[in-house]
Amino acid sequence: MEALLSRYRNLTVLLIVVVAQLLYLAYQVKTNRDERLIRVWAVTAVTPMAGIVEAIRHNTIGFLQDYFILLDVREQNRKLKSDNDRLRMENVYYRNELATAEHARALTLFQARTPSKTVAARVIGNSTVETAKAVFVDRGATSGIEKGMAVVTPDGVVGKVIAVYPLVSQVLLITDPTFKVGVESQKGHVHGVLDCGTGKCEVEQIQNEDKVSAGEWFFTSGEDRIFPKGFPVGTVVSSQPGQGMRDIKLNLSGAPGGVEEVLVVLQGVHQAIPSTPPENTESSMLPAPPAETGSDAAQAAKRETEADKVLQKYDEIGKQEGHVFGGVGSNLPNFNVKPEGPATQAATPAAGTSDANVVKTGSQAAVKTSPPSTSAPSSNPAPKPGPSSNPAPKPATAETRPPMNSGPVLPLGAPRHKAVPPIAQPQAQRPPAAPPRPADPQ
Amino acid sequence: MNETSDQILQRPLRESWFSRFQVAALAALTIVAVIGKFYLPRLIPNTEWLELPLLLTVYFGLMRHGPIASLLFGAFVGLAEDSLSPANLPIGMYGITKTLVGYFSASVSMRFNVENSFVRLVLSFFFFFFHAFFYWVMRRALLGQIVPFDPQETFVHGALNAVVALPLFAVLDRMRLSGSV
Incomplete structure (x- = not known):
């Protein structure tokens, strides 16, 4: 044994040293203890030199930088411009993110307010077919979405689900030529069919005798069995009698082609057509200011x-x-x-x-x-005015007026040669x- | 065998280097190497790749010709380096790695003529790569830390350290010679 150890002495020492370190390392890992004492000693011994090294570095490099500062001004300028451009791009990006967040907040408010059960989704892509108005949203069958469900936003209707995949769905927008929506006017409750296939949204199948005025709101009627009744659709831009049917142009309140977040109506609940136009959920309005009183009112007067x-x-x-x-x-x-x-x-x-x-x-x-x-x-x-009707001055009582015949009646703005008393x-x-x-x- | 092979395989006949080299100088070099690894990047940017403690360990192993002294020196340098390492790394990682480096470098020096610059270059590169790879393996195997290992970057850093090792070893050789007089 002794001969063996003496023969492999180097290897034995190596194994002992390595195993000792391994055991020490294992002990640290096992107990999850940091050997703070050793580190404190080492850091305490080394860090005083840090001040010296830093002073040397600062003075040396600072002197060189001050001396040669003009040499790299151009480079710094270029770098600053580059940073400025990058920050501008980031600014635009964050502004867009902020707008997206605001829109998401409006969606959440609307989602909590509407009685229909909805699920929020984000538009992730458009259709590859140029003529078809369809988008993909990031919710699919796993989120409970089924084919035929309505897709809305707080501003208005967007479309309907035409294809459902496990994780995404395809939504046909109401601007698609093949899509029609049943609508109902707010005041006269006139029923019609919205068609946006020609590029301009029109409400069809409304008689000339029906009263629809410009600015009037149209809501979904629920007759298409897609959209629940009572969702805002848009306002009437023009309403003119046509040949047999009234020609009504509609301005959609939502922007189906430009939305980023939508709500898929899982379980629609029909609502009554509201008597007032839908409120804008994206902006708040302060109440009217109080009436001015006292000196402010006098000043305004x-x-x-x-x-x-x-x-x-x-x-x-x-x-x-x-x-x-x-x-x-x-x-x-x-x-x-x-x-x-x-x-x-x-x-x-x-x-x-x-x-x-x-x-x-x-x-x-x-x-x-x-x-x-x-x-x-x-x-x-x-x-009556006349030079002879006022021969003598009278007391100025309420019954006696200023003499109308004391002089000719001058037109407004005519020059006067003598001031009237x-x-x-x-x-x-x-x-x-x-x-x-x-x-x-x- | 030709002349070059003889030159490489020839074991140099010289006296114990350690006996001629002052202990104080060795200690000072070790401290400078360990501390320099942490302060040099502040003084000279983009020098994080420089492994002065490793080069010193390799040089000591190559010149000492004694595996036990070399591995102990490597363990000492490694543990000193560990004491200044981040707190999430337990003490002993660099110690084990540099212990092996010291032992193997001393073993190699007993068979090759390590006075040759090419041999020094190759050995410096090899031990740097071994050091980096073994350290990465230990972090994964012993600590379970998933850290990236970029062979290409390690290759470049190894080459740079090998290039630095040649003049550094030459300077240390001169110090040894002056000490021997």
Whole structure:
């Protein structure tokens, strides 16, 4: 034995060393214990050099990079451009992913809301035949899909399953020439057949006597035994009487050719045609803002255009003169007089102070003795204009209006050579009589 | 046999190398080789393929002519390398591999003239490939870790290490000669 060991001494030592390491390794694996002490020693012994090495590296390479920085600017620029292009592509990709996620969320909401039992599917491919409008979805017989089942989206109908495979199904879109859908209008509940084979979707078999207006919604009628009743189909673009049948063009609410996620109706439940148009599930709408009050409302009221002011002024004059705009037999009002009320202030804010002065100094007594009256114009028609109808000034009571014959009635916008004396804004402070107006030189 | 064959198979007659080489220098070289494997890629990028501890083990085995000392040296270098390896790898993987490398390199040096550059080149390449392959086998067999093994990449790295081994061994030869004076 001793001779054997001495003869194979090298091999024996090798076996001992290897087996010892193997046992140590097996012990670590068996106990799942990391020999932390050895590693701590090694790392503690080695890592202090890391700072030195890193300092050498940083200083050396940093100096070289600073020194030769201009040499590789072009390369860096090219690399940055390349990175920028790549990031742009990624941005587009993630935007598409986000849109897909939003659509999937809408599908989930619709799936939870509709009483029909549905299963979501993703469009994975188109048909190889160019003329046939069909797509493949990633759900098949293993998901419970059967031939003839309807395929919808929250926006509208998509098609029906025409072939079922274990993992995929083929869906014939409603835009296929051979596909027809039974539809029903929302308001008049007029039944028809949707045909999108010609490229434009038309609702056929509707009499001319039936009332279908543009903008009206059409829903599935359930008569085709494919789509449950009550799924939105689209809105009427045009509805015109035709030869025997009404010519109705329809705009599909869904986009059968461009959908990515669909719902296959496993068990359809007929629903009533909703009285309101289907809500858009993809966008939310805030409630109307509250009514403005206080200073905001006053500020909004001041935001009037010049046309609004002129219209308001004429309304005031019309009321003041007892004129009914558009009425027959009404007297022609004098638009040259200034109306009473706030419209005058708004229209001529600068002239308000001078008018008040005139009133105070001119006929203070008359102001005090003549109470205002707003009902007078209707019971007391305005005098006809004429130079002789107003020989003397009268007190400016409610019964006495500004003289209509103090001057010629000028057309709107005609130049005036002399300003018409204004009337006080408050009705109680109206002057007793308007000063006589000189004859117009024209 | 021709002259080249004689030169390759001739066993060099020289004194014990280890006795001439300072122990301190050997320890320093070992530490530098082990630590250099972890810091060199920081200093010089794309040098992860350089296996200085392995080359040092091979050189020690080729020059020592003693299998026991070589395998112990290989075990020491390997365990030192293991202590700095990731924590998910138990200590002993590199130890076993380099133990075998040290033993086999010492065994080869007893039959071939390892002073020849071509022999050194071939042996360096061979031991690098053996080291990488055996390490991969151990990870799969002992640890059950499915790690990829790219023979083409290993071949290229082996060739690069063999190219580096020639000047490195020459420098170590000069150190040995200076120590022998």
